[in-house]
Amino acid sequence: GAGVSQSPSNKVTEKGKDVELRCDPISGHTALYWYRQSLGQGLEFLIYFQGNSAPDKSGLPSDRFSAERTGGSVSTLTIQRTQQEDSAVYLCASKPWDSVYGYTFGSGTRLTVV
Amino acid sequence: QKEVEQNSGPLSVPEGAIASLNCTYSDRGSQSFFWYRQYSGKSPELIMFIYSNGDKEDGRFTAQLNKASQYVSLLIRDSQPSDSATYLCAVKWEYGNKLVFGAGTILRVKS
Numbered sequence: 001g002a003g004v005s006q007s008p009s010n011k012v013t014e015k016g017k018d019v020e021l022r023c024d025p026i027s028g029h030t031a032l033y034w035y036r037q038s039l040g041q042g043l044e045f046l047i048y049f050q051g052n053s054a055p056d057k058s059g060l061p062s063d064r065f066s067a068e069r070t071g072g073s074v075s076t077l078t079i080q081r082t083q084q085e086d087s088a089v090y091l092c093a094s095k096p097w098d099s100v101y102g103y104t105f106g107s108g109t110r111l112t113v114v
Numbered sequence: 115q116k117e118v119e120q121n122s123g124p125l126s127v128p129e130g131a132i133a134s135l136n137c138t139y140s141d142r143g144s145q146s147f148f149w150y151r152q153y154s155g156k157s158p159e160l161i162m163f164i165y166s167n168g169d170k171e172d173g174r175f176t177a178q179l180n181k182a183s184q185y186v187s188l189l190i191r192d193s194q195p196s197d198s199a200t201y202l203c204a205v206k207w208e209y210g211n212k213l214v215f216g217a218g219t220i221l222r223v224k225s
Contacts, residue, residue: 033212042202042217043158050211059212091157100165102148102204102213105157 002026004106006092012112013082021077021109025094032075033103034067036088043091049075050097082113118205120216129225133190135201137216140184143208147179147186150202152218158202162188193223 005024013019025032034046045059049069060066064082069075079086089110093103117140127133135149146165150158164170164177164186176189186205190197200220204213 031211035215043204043215045212045214048212056211100146100163102150102160102163104160107157 004092004094004104006106006109008109009107010110012114015084015113016081018080019082019111021090023075023092023106026104028096029094030072030097031095032069033093034077035091037091038088084113087111087113118203118214118216120203120219122217122219124220124222126222126224127193129193129195129223131193133193133221135188135219137186137203138184139205141207142184144205145208146206148204148213149177149188150204152200152202195223195225197221198223
């Protein structure tokens, strides 16, 4: 596609429920990143996928968070047993693996846990 | 701990003035530096990147890098109200493939 696509754009969920957030990167971009941004805060790295390599999961805040990337394209970030502190905007970004430039972000998913 | 530091602001400048945004980073081996602009409620947008010491100019924007001082800045000339946004500094550490972001500086350009 023309840009990084994320869905849903907004998600309100009850505390304790599981949620899935989807990211469709730019076609041909092998590197995919998930970040989250809490209100008034900077971007916090969560996870990075590069081709068929093992993902860099070093930013996942707890074992309630997981992500997968199928077929080297679409990625899903799953949050189990959501907590109120999980409320944030979840941003996905992608770039060609060998690009020296920064990455292109999607429009994000605003998650609200009530 | 590796960090990217920015003054949160808000930085207020009058229309037509030069806005100067600053960023320091802790990883001496870092090679690539980026400035993103983020309008309220929107996702970050890349506006500048720099990886050599000195200045890099693109239109009204100039990025300045001093690796010895671990300092990178963004100058916006002839500031416009449409430049009002949060500016995020991002650094690619020497090792690894992710960008580490500062918390951002809020810029307000008053007409």
